[in-house]
Amino acid sequence: MMNEAIEKRKLNDIATWMISVEETGLPNILKGIFFMDGNPLPDTCMTMYNVEWDSKNLSLFIPVSGLVQWTFHDSIPGWLLLRAAQLSQFGYQIKFDDSALQSAQIIPFVFGLAIPKWIFDLTMYQIGDSINGDIWKRENLWFGGSLRIGEYTLRRVVNADGSYTSAFNDMLNKAPNDCLVIAPK
Numbered sequence: 510m511m512n513e514a515i516e517k518r519k520l521n522d523i524a525t526w527m528i529s530v531e532e533t534g535l536p537n538i539l540k541g542i543f544f545m546d547g548n549p550l551p552d553t554c555m556t557m558y559n560v561e562w563d564s565k566n567l568s569l570f571i572p573v574s575g576l577v578q579w580t581f582h583d584s585i586p587g588w589l590l591l592r593a594a595q596l597s598q599f600g601y602q603i604k605f606d607d608s609a610l611q612s613a614q615i616i617p618f619v620f621g622l623a624i625p626k627w628i629f630d631l632t633m634y635q636i637g638d639s640i641n642g643d644i645w646k647r648e649n650l651w652f653g654g655s656l657r658i659g660e661y662t663l664r665r666v667v668n669a670d671g672s673y674t675s676a677f678n679d680m681l682n683k684a685p686n687d688c689l690v691i692a693p694k
Contacts (some may be wrong), residue, residue: 513576515591516692517583520553521681524667527577527690530560535569536562536611538642544680545647547661548586549588550580553684554666568604570618574691575600581686593688603633610642611635618621623636627653633663 518526527542529535539557556578560569573579573594580588593599602616602623612634617624630650637644645663650656664676 512689512694514694515588518580518690518692519656520580520684520686520688520689523554523580524671524673526692527556527558527580527667529669531559533558533560534562534564535560536610537669539569540667541642541674542667543645544664544666544676544684545661546664546680546683549659549661551578551584551587553680553688554580566578566604567606567608568602570600570602572598572600574598577690580594580688580690582685583689586590587689589608591691596619601631605607609679615647629634630654636662643676 523542529540535557541558541563542554544554545552555571557569557571558569559578560575562569571578574591579594581591597619597620600618602618603613604616605613613629613632615633616626617629617631628651632648633640633645635644643665647661648657648664649659649694651658664680665674666677666680667673
């Protein structure tokens with residue numbers, strides 16, 4: 510944590526600062542910036558850039574408190590969620606079901622330990638006629654499937670080439686423009 514700082518940024522220029530800084534073998538379908546549309550928590554966007562793609566196991570690990578990996582609302586709840594993610598070393602392993610990369614199991618990690626599926630059964634799958642990864646449904650089953658809380662739609666808002674998708678303006682209308690991000694010092 511010595512080489513990072515919490516910075517205030519703007520979502521309306523996210524394509525200029527939430528960028529790929531190293532090639533990791535990430536498939537095109539997973540490149541870009543994604544908006545967590547309908548997420549009840551105070552975090553807004555995420556990217557899968559700059560994390561190593563495991564082509565053998567069709568998986569990647571996203572540290573929520575990774576450098577310029579995740580955005581949080583510029584609010585007390587957003588700041589608390591960001592700090593909790595840092596302190597708990599919270600992250601997600603996304604493991605795709607097959608090479609089509611249409612659906613995946615998401616395994617949350619806290620302090621480096623996987624949270625068992627019977628507590629959190631998290632998934633994502635492409636919806637509609639979106640076969641290029643623009644729209645994903647995020648489902649959350651809690652405690653053996655007895656509760657469904659915190660589900661949302663993951664929408665690509667910035668393409669790999671830095672251009673905005675049709676969902677970008679919708680994101681700006683739904684989410685606060687001011688955000689917090691963990692950035693290098």
